[in-house]
Amino acid sequence: MPGPHQRLAFARSTSCAVGRSRRAVKRAVTLAAGVALALTSRTVQAYELDISSSSVGQGYQVSWQRRHGSDLLLDRRRFQQTLALSVWDILGPSEGSQEDAKKAPFDLEWDSLVRFSHDFGSYATGDIMYQPGPGHFDTEPAVALVPELGDEQYDFDVVYAFLAARRVWGFLDVQLGRQLDSDDFELLSYDGIGLQARLPTRLPWMLSFEVHGGLTVRGGSPQDAGSSVNEPDGVSSSECVAFDEGIGRFLPAPHCYQRDQPMPALGVALSAASRAGSEARLSYRRSFSPAAPGVYPSSSRSGYATNAESLGLSAQASTLAGKLRPFLAARWSLVLAEIDEARAGVSLGTRGQVVSVELSHSLPGFDADSLFNVFAGGPYRDLRLSYYQEPSPLRIVSIRASAWARCFAAASVGSGLGSALCLDLDSTAMSAGVTVGALLKLTTKGNARLTVYYEDGFGGLQAGSDLAARYRLWRGTTFEARASAMWHRVPWRAELDGASFGIQAGGSIPIAQGVAFRLFLDESLGALYKSNLQILGCLDFFFRPET
Amino acid sequence: MRRPVVVTMLVGMLTAAGIGLDLVSAADDDTGDGVQQSESPSPLIFPIQSLPFSFSHSRHLAGEQTKCQTCHVRADTSTRSTDRLFPGHRECSPCHHLALPSPQPNVTERRTVGSSSACRSCHSGNWEDDSPNALSAPPANLKFSHRIHSARRVECQRCHPNLASIGLATRMQLPKMSVCRGCHEQTADGTRCTSCHLAAAGGTIRVSFPQGLLVPSAALGIRHDLDYHSGHRRLTRSNERLCRGCHRREQCVRCHDSRLKPMALHPAGYVGLHQVEARRNDPDCSACHRLQSFCTGCHTRSGVSSDERTFGKQKGTPEQSTSTKKQGGSPLHRSSFHPEGWSSTDGKTNGRSPVLHARQARANIRSCVSCHREQSCAECHISVRPHPPGWERSSECRSLAKRNGRVCLRCHDSAFLATGCIGH
Numbered sequence: 001m002p003g004p005h006q007r008l009a010f011a012r013s014t015s016c017a018v019g020r021s022r023r024a025v026k027r028a029v030t031l032a033a034g035v036a037l038a039l040t041s042r043t044v045q046a047y048e049l050d051i052s053s054s055s056v057g058q059g060y061q062v063s064w065q066r067r068h069g070s071d072l073l074l075d076r077r078r079f080q081q082t083l084a085l086s087v088w089d090i091l092g093p094s095e096g097s098q099e100d101a102k103k104a105p106f107d108l109e110w111d112s113l114v115r116f117s118h119d120f121g122s123y124a125t126g127d128i129m130y131q132p133g134p135g136h137f138d139t140e141p142a143v144a145l146v147p148e149l150g151d152e153q154y155d156f157d158v159v160y161a162f163l164a165a166r167r168v169w170g171f172l173d174v175q176l177g178r179q180l181d182s183d184d185f186e187l188l189s190y191d192g193i194g195l196q197a198r199l200p201t202r203l204p205w206m207l208s209f210e211v212h213g214g215l216t217v218r219g220g221s222p223q224d225a226g227s228s229v230n231e232p233d234g235v236s237s238s239e240c241v242a243f244d245e246g247i248g249r250f251l252p253a254p255h256c257y258q259r260d261q262p263m264p265a266l267g268v269a270l271s272a273a274s275r276a277g278s279e280a281r282l283s284y285r286r287s288f289s290p291a292a293p294g295v296y297p298s299s300s301r302s303g304y305a306t307n308a309e310s311l312g313l314s315a316q317a318s319t320l321a322g323k324l325r326p327f328l329a330a331r332w333s334l335v336l337a338e339i340d341e342a343r344a345g346v347s348l349g350t351r352g353q354v355v356s357v358e359l360s361h362s363l364p365g366f367d368a369d370s371l372f373n374v375f376a377g378g379p380y381r382d383l384r385l386s387y388y389q390e391p392s393p394l395r396i397v398s399i400r401a402s403a404w405a406r407c408f409a410a411a412s413v414g415s416g417l418g419s420a421l422c423l424d425l426d427s428t429a430m431s432a433g434v435t436v437g438a439l440l441k442l443t444t445k446g447n448a449r450l451t452v453y454y455e456d457g458f459g460g461l462q463a464g465s466d467l468a469a470r471y472r473l474w475r476g477t478t479f480e481a482r483a484s485a486m487w488h489r490v491p492w493r494a495e496l497d498g499a500s501f502g503i504q505a506g507g508s509i510p511i512a513q514g515v516a517f518r519l520f521l522d523e524s525l526g527a528l529y530k531s532n533l534q535i536l537g538c539l540d541f542f543f544r545p546e547t
Numbered sequence: 548m549r550r551p552v553v554v555t556m557l558v559g560m561l562t563a564a565g566i567g568l569d570l571v572s573a574a575d576d577d578t579g580d581g582v583q584q585s586e587s588p589s590p591l592i593f594p595i596q597s598l599p600f601s602f603s604h605s606r607h608l609a610g611e612q613t614k615c616q617t618c619h620v621r622a623d624t625s626t627r628s629t630d631r632l633f634p635g636h637r638e639c640s641p642c643h644h645l646a647l648p649s650p651q652p653n654v655t656e657r658r659t660v661g662s663s664s665a666c667r668s669c670h671s672g673n674w675e676d677d678s679p680n681a682l683s684a685p686p687a688n689l690k691f692s693h694r695i696h697s698a699r700r701v702e703c704q705r706c707h708p709n710l711a712s713i714g715l716a717t718r719m720q721l722p723k724m725s726v727c728r729g730c731h732e733q734t735a736d737g738t739r740c741t742s743c744h745l746a747a748a749g750g751t752i753r754v755s756f757p758q759g760l761l762v763p764s765a766a767l768g769i770r771h772d773l774d775y776h777s778g779h780r781r782l783t784r785s786n787e788r789l790c791r792g793c794h795r796r797e798q799c800v801r802c803h804d805s806r807l808k809p810m811a812l813h814p815a816g817y818v819g820l821h822q823v824e825a826r827r828n829d830p831d832c833s834a835c836h837r838l839q840s841f842c843t844g845c846h847t848r849s850g851v852s853s854d855e856r857t858f859g860k861q862k863g864t865p866e867q868s869t870s871t872k873k874q875g876g877s878p879l880h881r882s883s884f885h886p887e888g889w890s891s892t893d894g895k896t897n898g899r900s901p902v903l904h905a906r907q908a909r910a911n912i913r914s915c916v917s918c919h920r921e922q923s924c925a926e927c928h929i930s931v932r933p934h935p936p937g938w939e940r941s942s943e944c945r946s947l948a949k950r951n952g953r954v955c956l957r958c959h960d961s962a963f964l965a966t967g968c969i970g971h
Contacts, residue, residue, distance in 0.1 A: 048750075052797070056807065062818060065850040067858035074848070080806055084797050088750045109750070113797055117806060123848060130856040145856050148844025159800055180796055184784045187803065219840060228840045229804050236839045239922035243956070250957060252922075275729070296953050299961045306950035321725065327781075337946035343781060354770060358781070362831075364912050368951035371921040375928075376905070376935035377912035380828070388772040390764070400772055406829065408910035429910045431827055437774070444759045458910060459826035466814060484814040490822045492886040502815025522808075524816020532816055536807070 049087040050544040056080040060522070060534035062123055077121035078152070082159075084113045106168045112161035114225075119152045147238040151219055151228060158225040160189075171198045178217065180230070183269070183283055184314040185331050185341050189217040189230040190265050205272045216263040216287050216307075232287070232308055234366025234373070235259055242295045257292035258369060263307055264288060277318030284311050286334075289369070307368050309334040323350045333365055336373065340365045345384075352390040359383055378409040398439040405432040408458055431457025446471030446478075462488040476516075479507040500526030506536075514542040588723045591761045597683035599672035600715055608711045615703045615710075622703075625693040629686040632693075639669075687721075688745050688756060701730075724764065740792035752793045763789070776811045777830045805836045826914050833913070842917035851884055852918040884918075890927065909935075921957075929958050 058078040065071050090108035119125075129139045143149045162177030173196040181188050192214015199207040219228025219237065235256070242253035269283035286309040314329035328344035345358030363379035366372045386402035389395065408429040433455030440448045448469040455462050464486030472478045482504045490496045506520030522534035607613050616623055618634040625632060636645055645665075670679035696706075704710065706722040713720070727743065740752050747753040754761040762771040770782070783790050802809045808817065812830070825832055836842055846852040889904045908915050915924070924933070938944050948955055 058807075060818075062845070062849050064848070067850065067855075078806075082797075086750075086795070111796065113800060115804075115806075128857055130858070132856075140856075142848060142857075145854070146844055146847045148840050149848060151840060151844070159804070160796060180800070182784055182787050186784075219837075227804065228837050229835075231837060231840075233833060233838050234916065234921075236843060236920040238843075239920040241922060241957075277728075291953055296956055297961060305953055309950060329781075335947055335950050337942040349770075354772075364916075366916070368947065369954055371925055371933075371954060371957055372912060372916055373947060373954065374938075375912055375924070375933045376909050376938075378909050380911065386774070386778075388770070388774070390770065390772070398772070400774055402774065404829075406827065429906075431829075435774070444757070455823070455827075457827075459829075460823035462820075462823045468811070480810070482810060482814065486814070486820065488820065488823055491826070493822065493884075496819075496822065500816060500820055502820075504810050504815045506810075520810065522810075522815045524814075524819065526816055526819055528819035529816060532819065534815075 047087055047090040048544070049085070050542065051086075052082075052084045052543070053541040054080075054082045055539040056082075056536065057538075058534070058536045059121075061532060063528060074123040074126060075121035076119070076123035078117065078119050080115065080117040082113060082115045086111050106170075107164075107166040109164045109166070110162075111164065113159040114161070115155075115157045115159055115227075117152055117155045117157075119149065124149050124153050148236075151237070155227075156225050157227045159227065172196070173198075179212075179214075181212075183267070183285070184281060184312055184329050185310075187230045188212075188265075188267075189227070190214040191217060192265075205274050208271050208273070210269040210271070210283075211267070213266040214264070216265045218259065218263060232367035234370025243297045245298060253295075258289075258295050261289040261292050269312075277322060278316065280313075280315040282311075282313055285309070305368065306335060310340075324348050333363075335368045336363065336365055338363055340379075349390070352395065353387070354390060355385075355387050357383075357385050380406050380408045382406050396441050400437045400439075401435070403432070403434045405430065406458075429458035431455065431459055442469075442471060445473075460488060460490045462486055464488075473507075476510040477507065479505075481505040496527045498527045500524060502526075514544075516540045516542075588718055588721050589761070589764075590718075591756050591758050592689055592724075593687050593718050593721050594685040594758055596685070596718055597680070598715060598717065599670060599680035599682065601669055601671040602715045604710045604713050604716055622693045623697045626695075628689045628691040630693075631684075633682065633684065688753070690741075690743055690745065740789075744792075751791070751795055754793055761793075763793070776809065780831070780834065803835050805841050825917060826911065828911055828913050832917070838913060838916045839920065843920060846918045853923050925957060 056079070058076070058080075060076055061073040062076055063071055064074050086109070088107070088109040088111075090110070091105060124142065126142050127139050128142050128145055129137055130145075131137050143153055158178055160178050160180040162175050162179050164173070164175045166173045168174060173194075175194040176192075178191045179189070179194060181194065190212070192212060194210070194212035196208055196210045216231065217226040218231045219226060235258070237256055237259060240253040240256035241250040242257070243249070244251045265285065265287035267283060267285035269281055271279060271281035273279045287307045288304045289307055290304050310331050310333050312329070312331040314327075316325060316327035318325055324346065325348075326344075326346040328342075330339055330342040332338070333340040339361065340363040341361070343358060343360040345356060345360075347354055347356035349355075360382045361379055362381075364372070364377050382404060384402065384404040386400070388400040389398040408431075433453060435451060435453040437449060437451035440450075442448060446469065449467070451466045451468075453462075453464060464484060466482060466484045468480070468482040470478065470480040484500075484502045484504075486500045488497065488500065502522070502524035504520060504522045506518065508516050508518045510516045516539075518536075518538040518540065520536045522532075522536070524532050607618070608615075618638050619632050620634070620638055621630060622632050639645065666679060667674070672680040674680065706726055707716070707720045710716060710720060731743075741750055745753040747755075752761070772778075801807060802812070814820065824830065832838065832842065843852065847854050847857050850858050885904065904915075934944075
């Protein structure tokens with residue numbers, strides 16, 4: 001039934017979208033609003049919603065380091081439009097006293113974010129002339145030679161859009177739709193359903209069981225309107241190959257059909273949490289996809305193959321009234337048959353100060369369809385120490401200091417213990433760094449930060465400092481700026497060694513109720529660019545109807 | 548190169564140790580009234596008050612005759628934190644006969660109290676114009692119902708401790724979050740922060756107040772410090788539920804979708820400055836960027852990667868261009884991104900370290916994946932072994948072949964797989 005007598009005024013914003021994308025956006029928003037309103041009960045009509053829109057324009061230049069001839073500067077112009085719709089307390093009363101909240105049978109929410117982006121300028125729309133053979137020159141659009149540019153040239157994404165019911169029967173949470181979630185190790189984006197059930201709370205430990213399943217959102221997925229950002233890495237949209245049965249080997253193909261295949265994903269997790277703040281979680285995830293027709297030899301096994309499969313364990317404790325917090329997490333990759341991510345450490349906090357130490361391990365892992373998994377790559381291991389003073393309204397200056405060391409082990413298979421412990425200097429590489437920073441409060445309206453750092457070892461050297469400030473002026477106008485100076489040395493790129501200076505400045509200006517304009521300028525001077533001015537402007541709309 | 552690394556580590560460790568010693572021996576910050584800074588509730592939740600009164604809870608609560616509700620008569624029925632629960636003249640008058648100036652109503656006197664000098668017995672401080680100083684007690688930025696807690700027989704002392712031993716109750720007698728979490732940690736409502744905190748748009752916690760910005764305490768295990776922009780990975784992945792209390796997904800996407808450069812994370816000119824951090828993968832590029840989409844796309848277009856078609860050959864006269872290179876002039880001045888001998892397999896090239904790219908790739912293959920696609924590596928490695936020593940007998944080979952054997956078919960035929968690692 002229709003909802004309350006409320007007028008909904010959708011924020012308007014300018015857009016450069018082509019007609020097809022504009023209609024798609026309108027359909028998505030209309031559908032989302034209709035779903036939200038259709039679910040509203042006639043008797044309990046105090047749902048809340050807000051709509052936010054952001055129109056962003058960027059302009060800067062990228063150096064085209066041509067092998068023959070002088071370098072060129074490519075203009076990169078980007079426009080991005082996002083539209084977010086959130087509806088919550090669909091079945092419950094509006095935020096008021098705690099007693100009112102008890103009367104809602106469960107929470108029903110809708111959350112969605114859609115995005116349109118367009119790249120124009122010579123970077124994305126220019127042409128590239130190249131020489132396929134002696135005396136022969138061809139010119140093609142850049143997007144034809146660099147298919148990755150097509151992901152942003154005209155791109156419409158549904159970043160997330162899901163309906164969530166929380167505390168159903170008091171213990172069950174359900175999410176349905178395109179979701180963006182994270183577990184202990186990575187971000188997950190999938191179209192499907194997620195459930196979390198919590199056992200009754202009279203136990204000293206609260207147990208919860210989670211399960212999710214759906215289709216992984218891929219850049220080239222058949223679901224459409226999907227971003228590749230959270231897709232498993234390691235496979236590309238270009239330099240595609242397919243097996244030629246006649247010749248008996250892989251030959252270039254016009255399209256990477258394997259990346260278009262649907263990738264179902266499922267996961268389960270069991271977690272326990274104590275009232276004191278200690279938690280433990282055991283999880284399992286697997287994603288898989290069918291072989292694309294014509295890509296692999298016909299003699300090979302067809303059907304589904306695993307793209308990722310892992311077991312995860314994480315735990316953190318809270319002891320001494322929250323002052324001492326040990327933690328550990330590890331993920332066993334069933335594809336690589338190794339621990340690919342692990343971390344352990346402890347933080348001690350008291351009197352507004354915290355000291356922490358952390359050991360971590362990371363082994364590069366990719367989509368199991370990727371060749372990069374079979375190369376002799378090794379993990380890197382970190383040791384990090386940090387100290388910081390907790391910012392508080394009563395502390396004018398807060399200090400932070402940290403030190404880290406990273407060991408790159410050369411190979412993970414067949415390595416001796418010395419390599420595993422980063423003691424074999426012939427097969428390991430190291431880097432380390434220190435950072436010291438301070439935050440100065442400027443009344444309640446702003447702060448200034450100074451950071452000094454030094455890093456050296458594998459990868460190169462960089463040392464420098466940053467000075468940043470943020471201050472709220474009158475009527476919500478804010479100003480922020482950051483000045484940076486750095487000296488760096490890049491291995492085998494002596495032409496890039498030297499000092500670089502940069503400054504970023506900008507702010508936000510409220511124009512009207514729920515409307516703000518943000519403008520940022522970014523200018524740098526260094527070895528690669530004598531000047532590289534970047535301009536970013538953003539027009540934000542926010543609307544929340546009065547209830 | 549190892550000595551600076553070792554020195555850096557020692558400096559860092561000594562600094563941390565020194566700070567740790569200071570941590571143990573440091574005196575507490577003091578607000579000046581004998582109160583430990585770390586023990587006071589947040590002024591963003593309970594704003595600073597001005598209570599120009601003289602009062603003794605210890606005297607009033609001595610014995611069994613006077614209870615909290617005797618003076619705080621509206622507490623048991625209060626449903627909102629904005630309710631004013633301070634006792635007024637009406638609540639004090641049954642015991643203290645108050646001679647109130649008009650237009651205050653007269654009260655039955657059992658004991659006559661003097662004029663303004665008697666008022667000063669409670670209304671302390673420096674009066675101005677013969678008027679007592681006004682009470683200033685801004686409402687708490689919370690949602691709270693005393694009535695619910697009273698109905699569940701939660702004693703006042705549970706949240707307001709030590710009243711029987713103090714004089715005037717101040718903010719220090721208001722509960723800190725750790726007290727609330729003693730009951731509300733993991734109840735059905737415990738996961739919903741806005742059960743108690745004021746809500747902002749989207750059902751998140753309101754964090755912006757005139758007194759400042761509300762940030763989570765380290766006691767929650769999700770600190771917000773100077774390094775938060777680059778160091779929040781572990782905290783958010785372990786405490787996503789808590790993060791959602793303040794942050795909407797939209798805020799995360801704004802940085803993690805690789806569309807807008809976060810100024811706090813990447814300095815000006817990062818396009819030309821990211822080489823060192825990318826080679827080390829610190830910070831982890833994949834937190835926001837997909838290597839085979841975002842990174843390879845830009846590297847290919849800008850002529851950095853190995854795709855010769857994008858190196859930009861020109862025919863005829865050189866174009867009018869704005870060169871940013873310091874080296875210039877003659878064609879072919881641009882050296883390869885990689886040094887000479889980079890992909891050599893003979894072990895000895897111009898005195899450089901043998902198999903240079905192999906060592907770099909083994910240390911951090913992610914840096915390769917940011918420029919090269921699979922096929923560019925396969926072109927050489929179809930004949931040059933890419934696997935580490937012992938690969939065929941490794942559990943890694945068997946696991947990969949079992950779960951996704953089609954990737955092996957890029958180089959091996961089906962018959963080989965039957966006798967390859969699977970056959971071992």
